[in-house]
Amino acid sequence: MPDASPALRFSNVGKTFPLYETPGQRALDAFGFYRLVPRALRPQFPSFDALADISFSVSKGERVGVIGRNGAGKTSLLKLVTDNFKPSRGTIERNGTVHSLMQTGIGFSNEMTGRENIHAALAYNGLPESEMLRVVDEIIDFCELGDHLDQPLKTYSLGMGSRLQFAVATAVDPDILIIDEILGAGDVYFTHKSAARMKGFVERGATMLIVSHSMQQILEFCDRVIWLDRGRLVMDGPALEVIDAYEVYLERLSRLGISSEDPQSRFEPPASSDEMKTRLGDGRHVYRWPGKKGVKIDSLSLENELGPTNKFRPGEPLKVGLSIVAEEDGDYICRYVITLWTAAGRRVGRIENDVDRFTLVAGERRSIRFETPAQVLTRGRYFVSFSVYDVDKHGSAAAQEARYDVLAHALDFEVVPPGGDDDFLIRHPLQVSLARPARH
Template sequence: MGSIKVRNLGKAYKQYSTRWGRLAEWISPGKKSHHALKWVIEEISFDIAAGESVGIIGINGAGKSTLLKMITGTTQPTTGSVMLTGRVAALLELGMGFHPDFTGRQNAYMAGQLLGYSVEEITRLMPEIESFADIGDYIDQPARVYSSGMQVRLAFSVATAIRPDILIVDEALSVGDAYFQHKSFERIREFRKQGTTLLIVSHDKAAIQAICDRAILLNAGKLAMQGEPEAVMDYYNALLADHQKQNVTQSTRPDGKVKTESGTGEAAIEQISICDSSGNPISLIAVGQKIQIKILVLVNEDIEGLVLGCGIKDRLGQMVFGTNTFFTGQALSGAKKGERYLYTASCDANLGEGSYSVHSSLVLNQSHVEKNYHWVDGGFVFQVINTDKPHFVGYCWNEINFDIEKLEEHT
């Protein structure tokens, strides 16, 4: 079983004011410093227990890839330490150092040996590696003719040919085609069931929330937050508009989940509720029932434009459905301070049984990145039960009928 312990990890690079600074530093008496330190990672500490699955998220430049390189030992830290137990397989960059003039098969042997496999093991595993990579005759062609997706296929197949105790994956899997992404994530899920510890970097919110037990958010090289994937992802989403000097707050809902709010405050969501078709407030909804999502909005300052977004998330925080009044052609312009608006979104609750929450937002245009007045994740929680539909599984209800026709036997 594999575990990871990271303590006070930091990485800094030397920056010289002139191109002669490095030489001057080498030859100066007493080794006088001619550089400044540029820290890309500072004071990162966390533990990942055996069998746990953790996702690392953050905007580009936050230090995610540098952190993984230090954990795997391909980059030495400036400060701190990393302790790993068990066999480690890492897929950090396309090709894992594949030599462009060697064939895929030859590169598989080299990459496998770097991972600690013996030549005999690789020979025994080669049919499975070829089958999973599914690149056909290209396995015996030089790697320089491979597409990025083909490199990922082969690299992932080699790295996971034997179930590792620890699997570390950077964003390389996002390059592969949709079919291979499904196949590779299914293998990752199977490894999880068998006890592999997983550390993954991805911008794919759904993948992080579906696979990971916990998420770690990096911001400007520092650990900004760690916790349940849904709460961390909601906080990360708010940080995407951080240039607006908005407020970001998190509180605990009655169901124990985290409610995340952010925004600059020119307009605010005062209340979110769900009513039946007669306008009566409800929180227990039958599959397929007609409902009205009511959102009360207060305008605090004169604003150029006002767009309301509304969506429904499942219990893991993944969006089941969402849209906004920009896309429906109902954006408001010239809203004045003190005005109130009641938005009513009518729909059929074609959802599976379970717990859901209402997401809502107030923005200037089609997204919150330009101007985020108020953003609420987990604003209203409700339950869906099945009272009169045939049994089904999944998050979506759809009326379905089977036509069964007996065919004549051919003699």
């Protein structure tokens, strides 16, 4: 029977920290001394809202990413879920056991061996003795530490250490898992291995709340994203949608010369995702990154051999069209880059031309078509991003300054095989030649 009650619910949650001038004031306030002072004489401390009026709820099995700039309140939010920190306002309900992967390094000692560290850290993760043996073996297997296992941790390389920590932290099986920036441990090989381990949580139906600076990771694991900025909830919606809006916001910030890491910047985040969207000439609403004046994309199209569509069969031709409009008269040299993405945020491929030289007067249009005779995609939903760059006559490098236009995930389409499943990565084009039977 499906359980309708949410795994986690924040209702109007706020967290405020007073900003004391001295540790002495902090101590006096903590001990309640100021409450004894008449209200009129009581010192007023400025306060800082780490979180303000946050409401959302997470259903069981849902995986939610939390994004935002530094100081947005992401870690504060995760801390509140652990129940050791109390919200200043509002309520938090939890349904099920919470486990947090914020505290990597708990129970770890440099002098103890890898094996001792595994035991110690697992004990702190509350793993019962009866499961210890099985899990320890599994971790040893995962980490591939070999002979180092019985050496002190201090002899480990950074990568080996973080592998061990990751493996130990993810050895438990909670209902609600909160993760703070721990997926980036180790080299590419282990990043993949770690991702596979994370998928395990997904398959077991764990509810997850993930903070990461890697949008790729968020897209890979989360269906939904919450965007925080300076303690406020800016947007809460489908992962790709929110991330696209967030990236447009970051790009606009950097266009204004504001460091995206500066939490004090006064450029207000949008009230809704619509505010981050731009309407194209063909009526589409897209996430447009700011670019320099020159040409802008005005319309997009997607066709198979029969005409416009957003459903393709494997092996069908894929025709991508865009038209650009000039904002001012000029001789232009442009490069168009079209990128294909999976719904999980993985880049599938990139199509680009060499250079396109043309002259346009303001308001004039130019159409460009890219055609692949037979796409090699398999079942799934795909997104298409478009960019137009200004290049010099040698066709070299497009810095950010050279960007005319970028539309992130502006089109999407599905590839549906006519019958049966195919779970291949690509569908390879193929010509079969059969030798004629030899005549006797």
